[in-house]
Amino acid sequence: MRKIGVLVSGRGSNLQAIMDRIADGYLPLEIAVVISDKADAFALERAARAGIKTVVAERKGCASKEEFEAKINDALTAAGCELVVLAGFMRILSGAFVNQWHHKIINIHPALLPSFPGLHGQGQAVAYGVKFSGCTVHFVDEGTDSGPIILQKVVPVLDDDTEDTLADRILVQEHIAMPEALKLWAEGKLQIDGRKVKVLA
């Protein structure tokens, strides 16, 4: 079974979706470690309950960003991870870290990139007045939410949507999108060609 590491910062509903799809046999993967930059993240409880190894790497406990990222890198390597999954991980990783894991980091973002990168993707979509938003699963490059796109799910924006109501509906699609992308990766069906990710039959 190919091993992945999941980086989280909060509630961990995307982590839960991955764990559930591994448990029901859809995903041929093992989560070897869950790493959180927040000691009180609920995601840690979800992982611990499922018997998955957890590591807390807090930026404030480290002298530098390099030290912080080295701690994360060490935990991933020690656990034998082949892929890093960012599931609500709210920090920007340095170019050095991204290069160490070139094309081996996958992120989920709650908007249709390249629209509304960064924080509050759902609130940005509501404020802009777009009629459709959604979520994007992509490989991570050195930019912010700018790497090659694996797949996207579209969600209509309703007239009376708030950031929270739209976020709730996008989240339902996130929980489908991330396992789908991971399954394609696990089966070796993702071929990256520049900015484009081809899905092999």
Ligand code: GAR
């Ligand atoms: C999700 O909506 C995810 O797309 C978003 O944070 C939430 C985490 O929820 N990520 C980002 O905004 C990254 N820029 P979760 O902890 O319940 O999975």
